[in-house]
Amino acid sequence: MEEALLLPACNARKDRHLGIRKPKLLLAMKLKRFLLRYYPPGIILEYEQAKILKTKSIDLLDLRPDTDTDAVVDEIANKEPLITSSKTEQVRKLIVRLQEKLGQTDDHHFYLFKVLRAHILPLTNVAFNKSGSSFITGSYDRTCKIWDTASGEELHTLEGHRNVVYAIAFNNPYGDKVATGSFDKTCKLWSSETGKCYHTYRGHTAEIVCLAFNPQSTIVATGSMDTTAKLWDVQTGVEICTLSGHSAEIISLAFNTNGTQIITGSFDHTVSVWDVNTGKRIHTLIGHRAEISSAQFNWDCSLIATGSMDKTCKIWDTSTGRNVGTLRGHDDEVLDVAFDYTGQYLLTASADGTARCYNATTHTMVSKLEGHEGEISKITFNPQGTKILTASSDKTARIWDPETGECRQILEGHTDEIFSCAFNYEGNTIITGSKDNTCRIWR
Structure with missing residues (x-):
């Protein structure tokens, strides 16, 4: 099931204090919320660009319950400009949730x-x-x-x-x-x-x-x-x-x-x-x-x-x-x-x-x-x-x-x-x- 997770407003002051300079592309794209997709595993980013709501997906097709979570977070942060340092902890929590879902045992008997x-x-x-x-x-x-x-x-x-x-x-x-x-x-x-x-x-x-x-x-x-x-x-x-x-x-x-x-x-x-x-x-x-x-x-x-x-x-x-x-x-x-x-x-x-x-x-x-x-x-x-x-x-x-x-x-x-x-x-x-x-x- 895709789950909507609302994001807090961007903390621009905190980002400035940490010395993060946002590229111009990022100024035009504002992340609104994350959507969690269980099947296949992935995170969907809902963002606003020129006042138009858009989405893009981060597919995690190789994710396993024992995958190194930190390595996945680092890879996403390096590739995706919408994921700033203030968002990495949220991304980590989402990946852990996906791994928990993937790790559930399936012994359901149908009647x-x-x-x-x-x-x-x-x-x-x-x-x-x-x-x-x-x-x-x-x-x-x-x-x-x-x-x-x-x-x-x-x-x-x-x-x-x-x-x-x-x-x-x-x-x-x-x-x-x-x-x-x-x-x-x-x-x-x-x-x-x-x-x-x-x-x-x-x-x-x-x-x-x-x-x-x-x-x-x-x-x-x-x-x-x-x-x-x-x-x-x-x-x-x-x-x-x-x-x-x-x-x-x-x-x-x-x-x-x-x-x-x-x-x-x-x-x-x-x-x-x-x-x-x-x-x-x-x-x-x-x-x-x-x-x-x-x-x-x-x-x-x-x-x-x-x-x-x-x-x-x-x-x-x-x-x-x-x-x-x-x-x-x-x-x-x-x-x-x-x-x-x-x-x-x-x-x-x-x-x-x-x-x-x-x-x-x-x-x-x-x-x-x-x-x-x-x-x-x-x-x-x-x-x-x-x-x-x-x-x-x-x-x-x-x-x-x-x-x-x-x-x-x-x-x-x-x-x-x-x-x-x-x-x-x-x-x-x-x-x-x-x-x-x-x-x-x-x-």
Whole structure:
């Protein structure tokens, strides 16, 4: 969770007394407060420049409970002009708090909290808002529903699509809007608070099967079976641009962390990297020998992972578009890939019923997850990176230890295949969506 920590007013007199001369840049930038980010570990600086409130983040992806705190503080103070000597003690306290969080033991056992008879037809996807206080379900029944996680009560039914609601997303971290992409070729933007439809985005000529908001929540991107992706303005509802260049269906897309780039994965065996501001293609990632199933950035966006029906996962250097590693070993199609929050580990899930955890830098396999009796269509880390969650056609979801590959828990009870699952931000609640028309909350 991001925590706000208010700062005392700058003590200019004390700084002068200590002989600190602030550079001119600093005079134009006034630090207002710190925000603590647990997953991935980091400190966000909120500051004012020319009377405009801005933020910048200090990522601490390598922080461990036993990391030398003083060394980290010194490095931050040397690199970041906003951290003056009067602020280093506060930074030290924040880092200690992050280390305490990272050092907490995680032996949580999940139990079934609620079965939601969510839809009259099978579910397509499930997703949490940032805090995990609510979640959404999409369905073949042409609706998307918003649910309260704590009570399991239905808050809103988003009605209006004329075909399957396949792709769904909250505009995290804000969570006040929901986007739905449908087989009716449209995307709709809704208020998550009232259920009101703000916009219907029209322009695709075939089914929409994937979508995403940029981190700033100013753009929603849609990927379609018509071989194009489109960027839409959240505020005005108008199309910003069309990303054309693929020769087959687009089935996966993702923004990078700062929203400057977007990747699209296609049945044409390639992944494209696009510049969001210009709509121009930066790289085409060529090397897979079959359709792409999933494409993801890691947190610092230095790497892209791609899963393919050719049974492999490839790792690419984002800046050059060069393939830096191919992960082989699965006996069937790779259906999903996922990085952990710090981007140091990479997961692959396959139709062969197994999953694997790799070191994203060395490309060595850390563990192999064996036990499912059907294909694994979805895989994800918990925010802490201490557990792996898988969803399978064998009607179970499973929780695994990433280091050993040992199955910690089997989430049983669904009567048909599970094809969507998610952790909340704290990692203490899970939702699973199934072809049996139900959604289950585990906590």
